[in-house]
Amino acid sequence: MKLPWPRSLFARLMLIWLIGISLVLAVSFALFVGERDRVGRDALFEGIAQEVANVADVLDRLAPEERARWIDELGRRRLRLSLRPPPEHLRPLPPDHPMLPALRRAMPERNIMLFAHSRGDGPHPALLLSLSLRDGSSVSVRLPGIAPLAELPPAPPGRLLPALAALLIGVSLLTWLGVRIATRPLSRMAAAARALGEDPDRPPMDTRGPVEVAQAAAAFNQMQQRIGEHVRDRTRILAAISHDLQTPITRLRLRAEMIDEETLRTKIQADLDAMQSLIKEGLTYARSMEADRSRQTIDLNGLLEALRDDAVDMGWSVALAGTLRTPFEGQISALRRALWNLIENGVKFGQQVDIRVSETSDGQTILIRDHGPGLPPEELEKVFEPFYRTEASRNRETGGTGLGLAIARNLLRTQGATVTLSNPAEGGLLATVKLPRRH
Incomplete structure (x- = not known):
């Protein structure tokens, strides 16, 4: 055993x-x-x-x-x-x-x-x-x-046992203090690593302390700086590509208008629309990695009701159940975009979407369930990868760019939230969004 x-x-x-x-x-x-x-x-x-x-x-x-x-x-x-x-x-x-x-x-x-x-x-x-x-x-x-x-008779326990107990208690307290001091830098580094996912531009770690701790903190700060530079460089490159491609795409649209054959002209226009959408989504995905430090109090009930109304206005079948008592401290545009992407994905593959909210001890939970066929277990995590599309979405009508779920996860992560997918027993695909409670 x-x-x-x-x-x-x-x-x-x-x-x-x-x-x-x-x-x-x-x-x-x-x-x-x-x-x-x-x-x-x-x-x-x-x-x-x-x-x-x-x-x-x-x-x-x-x-x-x-x-x-x-x-x-x-x-x-x-x-x-x-x-x-x-x-x-x-x-x-x-x-x-x-x-x-x-x-x-x-x-x-x-x-x-x-x-x-x-x-x-x-x-x-x-x-x-x-x-x-x-x-x-x-x-x-x-x-x-x-x-x-x-x-021979043993020593009387009147003084020996209390002395041993006092010695053990004293040594245990000293051990607890020493181990706590030794492991506290690791706890701070773990907290800094979690915060790095929310805000890559967070202040660097304090490098004071023992030599080993200072070296680890300096290496962590260097890694954080390189990650920030990498994200910013990628965003600038995609922004430059998106900007530079607008001009040839516009010229191609003008030239397509001069084509007399309507079928060919329609196909070219559809390809140009797909190209422009892919460029726009790629730029949005790159920017979703950047944390926005401006936070505000968000009325989640009002936000979800507005998203439901917008979906109903577009002819989608979306239902909302439950209410939340406490607001959420975050970036409203990023949260709106992330939840909308999840709702849109559910409608696209499951036609009908049910949203249910609840309070938890450490925050709020938003459940977004569609009524589609669900996903194989091996694809529940892969669909969050950039440009990954399932076999059912590899067509022009429903395929998209394969960036919607990746953008949603990045936007939620920058606010300390998480999103996971699962196949519930009642069928469909369930997206679980957990928002942390901020103190």
């Missing part, structure tokens, strides 16, 4: 940081607990060994006949002393027992043997220590039961 991976860079960096820090804290906690247990065990063993060494020194100073009288007093705290040797059935513990090094360090000159005693005061078996005094006599010391290292 593939684990879900966050989509945003901020969430990914936060996840990597938190997982890494959690692993470091877990390893550090395990090492701390292990070291605490080792130090605690060594301190315990050293204390017991030193206590036994002190008792052995006292017994060395006592006469043999006095040892029996003092033996119980000396082991009153936690040791049980006996002047008898250990039972013969006990087997000595291996030399790697953790208690033996502490005993040998405390009593290096004495002969020491350690046994496990089955009787004890606690849940763990007691240890029986046999050591020799200076006069050669032996003393048995029953030590208290000592738990293995893994069974």
